[in-house]
Amino acid sequence: MLKSSLGAAAVALAAVYALVVVPAEGQMTTMINGSVYASYGILALSLALIWGYGGILSFGQAAFFGLGGYAYAIAALNLGNTWAALVIAVALAGASAAVLGYFMFWGRISDVYLGVITLTVSLILYRFLNQTAGDEWTIGSAPLGGFNGIPSTPILTLPGLPDEPLSPEQIYVLAMGALFVGYLACKLLVATHFGRVVVSIRENEMRAELLGYDARLYKLGLFTFAGALAGIGGVLFANCVFVSPNMFNLQTNGQLIIWVIVGGLGTLAGPVIGCFLLLMLATFLGTVHQGGGTNWFDPNLVLGVLLTLVVVALRKGLLPLAIAGFDAIAARRGQRGRLARAADPLVCEPQAE
Template sequence: MASSTPQAWRFPDLTTAIVVVILAVMPFLVPTTLASQVAIFATATLSVTLLLGSVGLLSFGQGLYLGFGAYLTGLLLRDAGLGLLPTLVLATTAGTVLAGLLGILMVRRQGVYFVMLTLAFAQMGYFAMLSLKDITGGENGLTDLPRTMSLAGLPIGSPLSFYLLTAGAFLLAFLAVQRLNASPFGSVLTAIRENEGRSEAMGYDVKRYKIAAVAIAGGIAGLAGGLHAAFLGFVPPNDIELEISQRILVMAIIGGVGSPAGALVGSVFYTLVSEALSELWARWMALIALLLIAIVLYLPGGLWSIGRRLAERFGGRSADA
């Protein structure tokens, strides 16, 4: 007799094994620098997957936390001389705190009003960056970051070493989100997504759970921003523009928000396809838009759902653990 309780999280499971395989083979299939970029944006996309997939919150503001983490990382590495590991920890913490504080205000509204608040705060962050040009560099970005760093005594300078760092960071974030989804906390988030009114009637403090989810997602985006700054050696102003929020949202939808693994699939697909199309046609974004429309209309579960359906059909079980 099947149990009605949520399936317990297991390590390793099929989803985790697939993610590990993708991360392991990627630097052999594409240039290592491109693989690092995929891992960084997959980490950022995880923040959208957590919010939209787990609790049903659509955010256009994740670029704010990514940019905040990137600028903080740049300043700490360049001006404070802090090591890479404590810098990334602080970028993650700062993203969590900022998202939590803004979340207190944003969760007061639902639906389109919540979405508009995320958009408004994202725009405020961008204009704040332009206004504080003595600190952020304004339209020129934050430059002169150190190119050679170390992590726990290990040098991080070569493309391969940096890919291992970004892939490891994504894997840790992925496992954390996967574990969170399988926990009682994740079950409450799912209940809120399915029926917020009923969850509140059952005694759950819905606003607090939403704030916690927003804060965790902000921390993940902050980590991605820190990795991006260290990877580039400078912080471009578009790290905090609205476009970056739109890009990671598109990656999440293409990959599928039903599983954290969709963040990696979406990042791989978007990054590699955009890289190839940009060489062929200057208006390549139009093709991405058409693809997004097709996925929303005919494959709402994203590309990851294809593998899940195949596993259900031929293996008798879902790949989404």
């Protein structure tokens, strides 16, 4: 109870800082970077849910992230209504996950092949969109743009004011708010009967099916929800940057796996924390490198070394390590308290009758 209360308090403090303190400070660079981090954080949250709780290792979760972004840009350019485009994008990302998940789960694809299939789908989309640079590659009035993407992606507008796009500060608040709402939605989902069945399937799928649960159906539901969640991240990324084939590439998928491992597999907050920390570290290293680093200094090399050390030394991730440290400190304090009471002659311990 104490641990859950502290966790809820930590999330609440983080929400207050991100949604109140940062906008009040008015640092534009911080808010722009924060919008990008939040969109990636939602993507990390989607993989944390299906991998950590459902045991579904998707190497290509970025496919739904990119599909959400592209669907939003294309629908917004054709419809002229950004909020309708958002709904279409999230629905398409979720529907794509449902179709792909149906063939994988009803085909009884094993974990390794499932990861390969999802990664292949993501790389196929990356390869295809890179080849759509000609004028003939359009969907309605929206040019796909090839490797340049769609820089003219419309920005979400104020509700009821279609000619008033959101400012960078408002996009930041929207992105951070969506991240916290997504986190709470995942927490609630895991706490439901559906979530408990999903965890039981992860632990022992055969036993769960012998108890009458259709593992395929539960996996499909979780995979579809995570796909829609990744699509929301893609829409927010399209609003703070723009859509491009790089949303599907191997680097995005690889970073996503690393964020979850470093943050802590089996947790929801851990991968989001890992995502933020590693993105901030990459930004810092890139700034130092541009500021006159020596030739041997390379941000990717430094990140690679640090990540290798973290994965080898902290196999459970940062958040589980922090929780274990807190438990150890609490247990030590409790033990000291018991020893102090035992040594104090004025403290009378209750005697058993």
